[in-house]
Structures are given as C-alpha cells and as structure tokens.
Amino acid sequence: xxxxxxxxxxxxxxxxxxxxxxxxxxxxxxxxxxxxxxxxxxxxxxxxxxxxxxxxxxxxxxxxxxxxxxxxxxxxxxxxxxxxxxxxxxxxxxxxxxxxxxxxxxxxxxxxxxxxxxxxxxxxxxxxxxxxxxxxxxxxxxxxxxxxxxxxxxxxxxxxxxxxxxxxxxxxxxxxxxxxxxxxxxxxxxxxxxxxxxxxxxxxxxxxxxxxxxxxxxxxxxxxxxxxxxxxxxxxxxxxxxxxxxxxxxxxxxxxxxxxxxxxxxxxxxxxxxxxxxxxxxxxxxxxxxxxxxxxxxxxxxxxxxxxxx
Amino acid sequence: xxxxxxxxxxxxxxxxxxxxxxxxxxxxxxxxxxxxxxxxxxxxxxxxxxxxxxxxxxxxxxxxxxxxxxxxxxxxxxxxxxxxxxxxxxxxxxxxxxxxxxxxxxxxxxxxxxxxxxxxxxxxxxxxxxxxxxxxxxxxxxxxxxxxxxxxxxxxxxxxxxxxxxxxxxxxxxxxxxxxxxxxxxxxxxxxxxxxxxxxxxxxxxxxxxxxxxxxxxxxxxxxxxxxxxxxxxxxxxxxxxxxxxxxxxxxxxxxxxxxxxxxxx
Numbered sequence: 128x129x130x131x132x133x134x135x136x137x138x139x140x141x142x143x144x145x146x147x148x149x150x151x152x153x154x155x156x157x158x159x160x161x162x163x164x165x166x167x168x169x170x171x172x173x174x175x176x177x178x179x180x181x182x183x184x185x186x187x188x189x190x191x192x193x194x195x196x197x198x199x200x201x202x203x204x205x206x207x208x209x210x211x212x213x214x215x216x217x218x219x220x221x222x223x224x225x226x227x228x229x230x231x232x233x234x235x236x237x238x239x240x241x242x243x244x245x246x247x248x249x250x251x252x253x254x255x256x257x258x259x260x261x262x263x264x265x266x267x268x269x270x271x272x273x274x275x276x277x278x279x280x281x282x283x284x285x286x287x288x289x290x291x292x293x294x295x296x297x298x299x300x301x302x303x304x305x306x307x308x309x310x311x312x313x314x315x316x317x318x319x320x321x322x323x324x325x326x327x328x329x330x331x332x333x334x335x336x337x338x339x340x341x342x343x344x345x346x347x348x349x350x351x352x353x354x355x356x357x358x359x360x361x362x363x364x365x366x367x368x369x370x371x372x373x374x375x376x377x378x379x380x381x382x383x384x385x386x387x388x389x390x391x392x393x394x395x396x397x398x399x400x401x402x403x404x405x406x407x408x409x410x411x412x413x414x415x416x417x418x419x420x421x422x423x424x425x426x427x428x429x430x431x432x433x434x435x436x437x
Numbered sequence: 438x439x440x441x442x443x444x445x446x447x448x449x450x451x452x453x454x455x456x457x458x459x460x461x462x463x464x465x466x467x468x469x470x471x472x473x474x475x476x477x478x479x480x481x482x483x484x485x486x487x488x489x490x491x492x493x494x495x496x497x498x499x500x501x502x503x504x505x506x507x508x509x510x511x512x513x514x515x516x517x518x519x520x521x522x523x524x525x526x527x528x529x530x531x532x533x534x535x536x537x538x539x540x541x542x543x544x545x546x547x548x549x550x551x552x553x554x555x556x557x558x559x560x561x562x563x564x565x566x567x568x569x570x571x572x573x574x575x576x577x578x579x580x581x582x583x584x585x586x587x588x589x590x591x592x593x594x595x596x597x598x599x600x601x602x603x604x605x606x607x608x609x610x611x612x613x614x615x616x617x618x619x620x621x622x623x624x625x626x627x628x629x630x631x632x633x634x635x636x637x638x639x640x641x642x643x644x645x646x647x648x649x650x651x652x653x654x655x656x657x658x659x660x661x662x663x664x665x666x667x668x669x670x671x672x673x674x675x676x677x678x679x680x681x682x683x684x685x686x687x688x689x690x691x692x693x694x695x696x697x698x699x700x701x702x703x
Contacts, residue, residue, distance in 0.1 A: 202459055231561075232561070232565060235558050235561045235562050235565065236562065236565055238558065239558065239559070239562040243668050247668075247669065248648065248669075248670065249649075249668075249669050249670040362573070364665065369670070372673070373670050373671065373672055373673075374667065374670070374671050374672070374673055374676050375669075375670050376667055376668060376669075377651075377665055377666065377667035377676070378665070378666050378667075379569060379662075379663075379664050379665045379666065380569060381569065382537070382568060382569055382572040382573070383572070383573060384573050384661070384663075385573045385654075385655070385656060385659075385661035385662050385663035385664070386661065386662045386665070387660060387661055387662075388660065388662060388680075388684065391662055391665070391680065392677060392680075395673060395676060395677060396673070398673075399673055
C-alpha cells in the first residue's frame with residue numbers, strides 16, 4: 128500500500144525483474160502465493176470464511192460473514208427476487224492510512240466491485256430462490272467483509288473469502304402456507320423454522336466467479352502482486368471469471384497508466400486459463416477447510432485464529 | 438354501541454380497506470421494431486455538443502475555475518469545472534508527483550427518480566472511476582506537490598454507463614481548457630449487450646433491457662486503454678469484440694472533441 132516507501136533502486140529492481148520474468152520472492156509472473164482458507168468460524172452468521180493469501184503466515188487477510196435476513200417487500204422493488212447487500216471495511220489494523228476516514232475511498236471501491244460481481248445474474252446465484260413469497264417477503268443476504276491485513280492483492284483475497292463464505296452459507300428452512308380468507312382470496316403466510324439443524328445450503332454458490340487481478344509493472348504484468356510490487360504497479364485489471372469460463376466483470380484500477388491494447392488482449396486470454404487453475408485450487412482448499420471443520424466438530428471453538436502453515 | 442358513533446368533523450374512511458391499485462407501466466421493448474427507438478444505427482453514438490469555458494469568470498477572481506466545459510450527448514448533459522494546478526490540500530506521500538482529484542455529483546433532478554442531496558456511494562465510486570480514467574493522460578510529474586481538481590455535475594442523465602462516458606469526455610475538454618499539460622485527451626464510449634448484439638451509447642431504456650454493459654476510455658493517439666469496466670456476463674470473445682468496437686467509437690468521439698478544441702483556438 129501507499130504507506131510502504133521504496134527507494135528508486137528497489138523500484139527499479141522490481142520493474143526490471145518483472146520485465147525479465149523474475150520476482151523477488153521467486154514466483155513466476157503468473158503464480159499466486161500460498162492460500163489459507165477457513166470456513167464457518169462465526170457461529171452467529173449464516174456463513175463465514177476467512178482467507179489469507181501470503182507466504183509464511185504473513186499476507187492479505189480477509190474475513191467475510193454472511194447474514195441472512197427476511198425483508199418485507201415494498202412497491203418498486205423487484206417482485207420475485209431476493210437481494211444481496213455487500214459491504215467491505217478495511218480495518219485500521221491492516222494499514223496506518225486506514226485510520227479515521229482514510230479507508231473511505233478503498234471501502235467504496237471494494238464494496239462496489241464486490242457488488243458488481245455478486246449482484247445480478249452474472250453471479251450465478253439464483254436470486255429467485257431467495258424470494259419467499261412474491262410481493263411479500265424475500266431473503267436479503269448481507270455480505271460483510273472485514274479486511275484485517277493488507278499485503279497486496281486485496282481484491283482476489285476478498286473474492287476468495289466471499290466465495291467460500293457463500294458456499295458455506297445455509298439458510299433456515301421456511302414453511303409457506305396458503306390460506307384462503309372468507310372472501311375467497313388466497314393469502315400466503317410463511318414461518319421461518321427456528322431449528323439450527325434444519326438448514327438448506329444456498330443454491331448456486333458453486334457457480335460464483337473467481338477473480339484474477341493483473342498488475343501492470345513496467346512493460347509486463349504479474350498476478351497476485353505483493354506489497355512491494357503494488358508500490359510500482361501502474362495499472363491493475365481485475366477480471367472475474369465464472370466456472371463455465373464466462374467473463375462476469377472487468378474493472379481497471381490504478382491511476383498512473385492505461386493498458387496498451389495488445390497487452391489487454393493477452394491478459395483477457397490468459398485470465399481464463401488462470402481462472403481455471405484457480406478454481407481447481409479453490410476447490411481443494413475449500414474441501415480442506417470443510418474437512419477441518421467437521422473433524423473439530425466436538426472440540427470447543429478455537430475462534431477464528433489461523434494455524435500458521437509452513 | 439361505540440361503533441355507530443361517527444366523528445362528523447373528520448372524513449371517515451371506509452370500514453374495509455383494499456389494496457391500492459398500482460399503475461403498471463408496460464415495459465417498453467427498446468428494440469421492438471428491429472431498430473433503435475431513436476432510429477440510430479447500432480454502432481452510432483448520439484450527437485455531441487461541447488462548449489468550453491461556460492463557467493470561467495469574466496473578471497479574474499480567485500474563485501473562478503481555471504477551465505470548464507459543458508457537454509451534451511443526446512439527452513445527457515454534464516458540466517465540469519477544473520481548478521488548478523493549485524496547492525495540494527492533503528500532504529501527499531509522493532512529493533515528486535501532483536495529484537488529480539475528482540468530484541462527481543448527480544443533480545437531484547438529473548434522473549427519473551429524485552436523487553439525494555448527500556453524496557451516495559455510487560457517486561463516490563464514479564468519482565474514483567473518473568480519476569482512474571483521466572489521470573493517466575495528465576502530466577502529473579509536471580506539477581509536483583500541486584493538485585488538479587475536477588468537479589463534475591450531471592444535469593441530466595440517460596443511461597448510467599453513457600453518463601460516465603460523457604463525464605470523462607467533459608473532463609478531457611475542461612482540462613484542455615484549463616491549460617493542464619496532457620499526454621493526450623481521453624475519449625470514452627459505452628456499449629450494452631442486447632441479444633448477442635453490441636449496441637453503442639445506450640439510453641436508459643435501452644440499458645434496462647440489456648444484460649451487460651461495457652465502458653472503455655481510451656487515449657487514441659497514445660493508443661492506451663485508460664479505463665475498462667464490464668458489468669454483466671459475456672463470453673470472452675464477446676468482450677474482445679466489444680473492446681474493439683468501443684475503441685473505434687472512442688476514436689470518433691475523440692475526433693469531435695479535438696475538432697472543437699482546435700476551433701476554439703482559431
């Protein structure tokens with residue numbers, strides 16, 4: 128982030144390294160750092176996940192909680208759709224410049240980006256399934272993300288964590304009863320079953336896209352820029368790709384430069400290949416997180432602490 | 438007993454209440470007749486009108502902006518004032534470079550519904566998008582420790598993506614009017630996907646009917662894409678095709694802006 132100041136010599140070292148295909152931490156230009164993923168650590172939420180991307184237990188760390196709420200329909204809203212509300216907050220513990228109102232700009236940017244990926248048909252979630260009774264009641268999924276630590280590549284970590292949180296989300300069962308009143312009108316009523324065991328998983332969460340962020344450094348680009356690399360990044364491009372290899376959202380970031388069209392075409396092509404690898408990787412990590420959760424089922428909750436993996 | 442007593446000083450409502458009947462507006466199909474509602478070709482941008490300097494004060498006063506522009510594109514009307522280079526407000530980490538700040542506001546009467554006076558989060562985000570789209574064109578290294586500020590007001594909007602594109606074009610013209618050193622002017626254009634077909638510069642009705650929108654900002658002479666935003670789902674081929682078509686449209690918009698700016702010098 129901006130709080131890190133690099134000397135011109137260091138900057139030059141990174142730029143020339145990237146241009147000739149080397150990175151300071153030994154990765155290839157399209158490799159990601161280590162990922163740690165945990166799900167279901169917040170008991171009060173309907174779904175939660177914490178994701179950290181970074182080597183040796185230091186990295187960008189995002190905690191996401193999904194809370195479902197029943198809302199009553201008001202005229203003007205879509206008649207048979209549920210809704211998703213995103214909110215991202217960067218904690219001052221992550222970086223000094225997030226103190227006070229310093230995080231406002233990045234909060235807005237990340238919130239809108241997440242909203243652009245999740246809210247709409249491109250997310251793969253069936254919003255119609257979140258409707259309880261048309262024109263009466265629907266589910267609202269509040270997706271709240273807390274950025275706990277920033278060491279580069281914040282968007283990808285956020286999308287990883289959100290995807291895992293939504294995949295682990297389950298909603299309480301809802302019983303809908305249709306009663307006819309004395310006028311012969313049919314009226315629907317619903318009841319949320321208050322049983323912690325009686326839950327249905329969120330449908331369509333496995334269709335959610337994954338994002339790949341490319342950082343342009345010098346004449347080339349890298350995936351998953353580290354904190355140092357982010358200082359010399361001139362422009363960023365986030366591409367969200369769904370499991371069926373459709374592009375769900377694209378957003379450019381960065382103030383210093385634009386992309387030459389040839390580089391842009393190359394990035395869009397490569398994005399698909401990387402997204403495919405990322406999705407397989409995500410599935411492995413998610414399965415691990417799930418099995419970890421079930422093996423510890425009888426133990427007392429250890430909170431959301433990470434076991435530092437080496 | 439008490440039920441029969443009516444208060445004659447009030448207009449009493451009926452005993453039974455029924456649900457109000459809401460007016461149902463039949464959805465307008467923007468592409469019903471096979472073409473577009475305003476008779477444009479699919480890749481045609483709405484007619485553009487630009488004027489620089491509408492807000493520049495006649496007498497030299499400290500409050501007057503360094504440059505300003507008014508931009509129309511079909512129904513869209515945007516005005517922009519540029520201040521600077523002036524002393525930077527916030528102490529920047531990087532003293533060797535200037536900063537470019539942008540402020541974006543929809544006027545309360547600019548949309549089909551009433552906009553709020555207070556700045557909403559989507560306005561804040563658009564301001565950030567404008568900064569990221571236009572800043573690559575400005576020679577910020579020529580203004581160390583200084584800041585250049587652009588204030589954009591949307592007087593009338595018609596299509597979200599098209600309004601953002603119009604704002605980018607308007608800032609470009611205002612920056613040139615303010616005499617800020619630029620590498621190139623940024624021109625922007627938007628498109629929407631409607632049943633496998635990309636349609637340029639969509640109005641609000643057309644945008645509502647589409648599944649995906651794309652915005653491209655470009656510096657045509659430098660051949661650099663300074664902003665790219667896609668909202669909605671497409672195949673990668675469709676995206677590539679749209680970026681190409683949008684880039685061509687940007688070049689056309691750029692020609693209009695440049696022709697106007699040249700004419701103001703004569």
